[in-house]
Amino acid sequence: MCLAIPGKIVEILPGEYLSAIVEVVGVRRRVELGLIEDEHPAPGDWVLIHVGFAMSKISEQDAIDQMRMLALLGEDDAAMEEVRGYSQ
Amino acid sequence: MKFVDEFRDPEMIRKAAEEIRRLANPARQYRLMEVCGGHTHAIYRFGLKDVLPANVELIHGPGCPVCVLPMGRIDDGLSMAGRSDVILTAFGDMMRVPGTQGSPLQHKAQGRDVRIVYSPMDALKVARANPDKHVVFFAIGFETTAPSTALTVMRARAQGIRNFSVFCNHVTIVPAIRAILDSPDMRLDGFVGPGHVSTVIGCRPYEWIASDAGKPIVVSGFEPLDILQGIVMLLRQLERGEARVENQYGRAVPWVGNRAALTAMAEVFELRPYFEWRGMGFISQSALRIKDSYGDWDAEPASTSPACASPIRRRRSAARC
Numbered sequence: 001m002c003l004a005i006p007g008k009i010v011e012i013l014p015g016e017y018l019s020a021i022v023e024v025v026g027v028r029r030r031v032e033l034g035l036i037e038d039e040h041p042a043p044g045d046w047v048l049i050h051v052g053f054a055m056s057k058i059s060e061q062d063a064i065d066q067m068r069m070l071a072l073l074g075e076d077d078a079a080m081e082e083v084r085g086y087s088q
Numbered sequence: 089m090k091f092v093d094e095f096r097d098p099e100m101i102r103k104a105a106e107e108i109r110r111l112a113n114p115a116r117q118y119r120l121m122e123v124c125g126g127h128t129h130a131i132y133r134f135g136l137k138d139v140l141p142a143n144v145e146l147i148h149g150p151g152c153p154v155c156v157l158p159m160g161r162i163d164d165g166l167s168m169a170g171r172s173d174v175i176l177t178a179f180g181d182m183m184r185v186p187g188t189q190g191s192p193l194q195h196k197a198q199g200r201d202v203r204i205v206y207s208p209m210d211a212l213k214v215a216r217a218n219p220d221k222h223v224v225f226f227a228i229g230f231e232t233t234a235p236s237t238a239l240t241v242m243r244a245r246a247q248g249i250r251n252f253s254v255f256c257n258h259v260t261i262v263p264a265i266r267a268i269l270d271s272p273d274m275r276l277d278g279f280v281g282p283g284h285v286s287t288v289i290g291c292r293p294y295e296w297i298a299s300d301a302g303k304p305i306v307v308s309g310f311e312p313l314d315i316l317q318g319i320v321m322l323l324r325q326l327e328r329g330e331a332r333v334e335n336q337y338g339r340a341v342p343w344v345g346n347r348a349a350l351t352a353m354a355e356v357f358e359l360r361p362y363f364e365w366r367g368m369g370f371i372s373q374s375a376l377r378i379k380d381s382y383g384d385w386d387a388e389p390a391s392t393s394p395a396c397a398s399p400i401r402r403r404r405s406a407a408r409c
Contacts, residue, residue: 002126002152002181003310004284017243032209034239035349048287048340051179051229052207053236056287056346062339069311073133081180085206087213 003070004048004055005079006063007031009041022049024079025067029086052086097313104316105139111323118144119275120322121268123261124282125152126310134312144319150264151282153229154181156365157257162187165226165255168387169200175218177211178226180204192226208240208254215244215252222251224387227258232284234258234376235349238356241378241385255387256378259363261285262293263374267365269301278322280315281307283337288353290345291333298331309337356382 007022013030020041022031032053033041039057041047046063047054058066070076112118122128128148131137137146150156166187169176176192183193183204196202201221205211208225215223227237237254244252261282268274281294286307294305304325308318318336325332335341356378363375378386 002129002284032207032236032239035235035346035352037348048284050284051233051236052209053239055232055284055349056340058340065311069130073130073310082206085180085204085210087207087210 003073003075003079004050004066005070005083006058006066007047007049007054007083008063009033009043009045009047009054011043012041020054022047022054024049024083027080027083029083029088031086049083100313101139101316104313104320107320108139108144108316108323109141111320111327112141112144113327114143116143118277118323118326119147120144120278120280120319121147121149121276122280122315123149123151123265124280124285125149125155126283127280127308127315128152130310130312130315134315136312136315139316140319144323146280147276149279150268150365150368151230151261151285153233153257153259154185156259156264156368157185157228158364158366159187160364161257162192163189165224165257166190166192166195166200166202168224168255169195169202171222173221175201175203175214175221175223176226177203177205177214177223179206179228182226182228208237209243212240212244212249212252215249219251222253225252225254227254227256229258230261230282230285231258231288231349231353234357235288235346235352238352241356241382242352244385245382250384253385253387254378256357256376258357258376259365260359260374260376262289263371264365264368265294265297267368267371267374269297269303276303277326278303278331279305280318280322281305281333283307283309283314283340286335286337286341286345288346288349291335291341291343292345294333298333302331304331304334306334306336307341309340355379 007024009020011021013019018033211225297305306318306321357376359373360375360377362370362372
């Protein structure tokens with residue numbers, strides 16, 4: 001849970017609370033966007049995810065670098081386990 | 089420098105390492121604390137200690153929310169799972185952490201309903217799916233995680249979900265840094281500031297470290313180059329006799345933090361008078377509890393009396409409390 005996971009917003013979900021389908025290495029899950037409402041998230045944006053919530057918008061290059069770093073740290077499997085664990 | 093060639097920008101890493109060696113005065117010993125457990129993990133994994141000269145020492149800080157949680161809090165959380173109508177939910181990181189009566193995983197093996205969730209919002213979903221049970225979310229984490237818990241509690245209230253509560257163990261990083269600086273046997277020259285916590289709180293809460301304690305602090309990212317650049321920036325300040333807050337991780341950390349996250353935390357949480365940290369003792373105003381206005385979603389009954397510090401004790405002798 002300590003290192004943030006990069007993902008790409010695929011679809012903003014309808015509803016009272018801002019959330020989205022976010023894709024992380026082919027896995028699509030629901031992610032809450034309430035903490036980055038001010039950044040006006042949209043499909044195609046990359047975000048850093050922590051415990052099911054997008055924490056900040058980042059560039060695509062930063063997302064690629066973050067995933068590479070998770071792999072170097074040996075944390076990529078744990079990160080994907082976390083993402084798969086989010087409800088759909 | 090065993091892993092350097094695998095990194096992005098190995099040339100930049102070599103340059104940063106050379107700059108550290110150039111800046112480090114051989115007549116001086118530098119003791120720099122990396123506050124965040126994520127940094128500690130990266131430093132070990134990447135072998136960064138091998139890159140640093142012998143007189144630049146990295147001291148590991150208190151920034152791992154699992155490691156700093158005292159056994160008593162784990163016991164208190166697990167005591168809630170002892171009730172047959174309770175489902176205890178917790179992050180996977182918590183499952184093997186021992187309390188005096190065993191770990192959450194051991195309680196699960198004994199037949200208690202203890203479930204892993206990866207998001208507090210999923211704990212709320214468990215509550216929605218089990219209206220005949222009460223779902224407790226065992227919340228841990230620094231300011232990175234606390235806003236997510238806050239939004240979940242706000243959602244529970246807005247949607248009128250009454251069979252959900254939070255056992256709040258959120259801690260705040262700045263009072264821990266203050267406690268470290270106040271400890272007489274700890275000499276430090278500067279801090280590598282936490283990355284993800286700072287995406288929420290920004291850099292301003294660290295300003296007293298520079299202005300009052302006279303120590304430089306550089307908020308840094310988690311890549312090897314980020315950490316080394318953070319150390320370069322610290323050594324440059326120390327060479328000039330400066331103490332400032334600098335932000336090496338600007339690509340993720342805005343100076344003012346995340347307004348929505350801070351607003352959610354302020355809505356739901358207030359500071360506890362004190363909280364126990366494993367290995368550090370009691371630190372004043374270093375943890376969050378749920379405000380009375382959200383008391384219906386607090387797994388700990390509202391009370392400020394130290395005699396009532398344990399929810400088990402409170403449950404057993406509520407009248408005396």
